[in-house]
Amino acid sequence: MRAYRIAARYNLAELAKNTLAALLLAVLLPLWILAAPQIFAPASLTFRLRATGRTLTASTDQVGMIHGCLGIVMLLMAFLTFSAARQSGPFDRRLTAAGYPRTPLLLAKATSLLSAAALVALYTTVWTLAVWSPRHLGFLWLGLFTASLVYGTLGLVLALFLPGELEGMVVIFVTSNLDLLPQSPLVNPDPHGFLGPLLPMYGSTQTCLAAGLATTTPLRAVAASLTWTGTLTLIALLAFWIRTRERHLVTLDASLALSRGRASSG
Incomplete structure (x- = not known):
């Protein structure tokens, strides 16, 4: 417990x-x-909420605000976790090579990700109240929270596989745009095809749009976000476990070789 704290x-x-x-x-x-x-024209936008199949009509500034908030939250969380993981990676490997247990390290990373995602989602939700009143405030927070989790775990995964920070920033920026833009009602008011529900931000986008503009919120959209979070988390944890295990074995082999060399020289 002390190691985890x-x-x-x-x-x-x-x-x-x-x-x-x-x-x-x-x-x-x-x-x-x-x-x-002040940016969007004061007009009504009719679009189909894919998670429920119902047609909604809302103000363009409300739809644009939700879309923009999701974009800012997902980018910031991905950059934040990517940068932190890049900086702490060598130190984590040295710790595990010295015998520090890996399970507390992994639990600590999960705790920091959940805490940061919850705070970012809460901060964003509170600020929306300065402009309008969403229909389901709690579900709006949940949608922003899952968006933070999905791209927070994506940042962790990229930090383990990409060689440098520049590559990570480019991949995060391009991925987020390719992911979010096709799901915006401003760009695609009547979505079709099977690829949309497979995108990482599908669940969070549908949850936030429904929370702000619809009478009901689809729980299956939340499950989609949690599935992406779980998959990316599993990849990150597995890669971390393998890398620290390899480092531990290399350190152990080097220690054995050194001790044998000292024994033979003596």
Whole structure:
């Protein structure tokens, strides 16, 4: 338990040190929410909510605000976790090579991700109240929370597989745009095809749109987001486990070779 508490404090401190992400969240997100009514034309938009199959009519500024908030949240969470994982990766491998248990490290990373996602979603949800009143405030938070989880775990996965920060930033930016843009009612008011529900942000987008604009919220959309989160988490944990195991074995072999060399020389 003590190992978990120490690792959790360290991981939370790593996330908190990213002042650029915190500044962007504190400034960019409220600026977008407050500016959305001035950016979009005061018109009604009719679109089909794919998760329920029902047709909804809403103001374009409300739809645009939801779309923009999702884009900001997912990008910031992916950048935040990617940067933190890149910085802590070598230290984590040294810890495990020295005998620090891996399970507390993994639990600490999960705790820091859940905490950051919950706070980012709460901050965004509270700011939306400055402009309008969503129909289901709790489900709006849930949609933003799952979006933060999906792209937070994606940032962890990319940090384990990509060689540098520039590659990670490019992949995150391109992936987020290819993922979110086709799901926006402003771009695609009548979605078709089988690929849409397979995209990572499908569940979060449908949940947020339904929470803000519909009378009911589809729980299957939440399950889709949790499925993506679970899959990406499993990939990240498996890659972390294999990498630290290989490092541990290499360190052990080197120690044995060194001890044998000392014995033969003696």
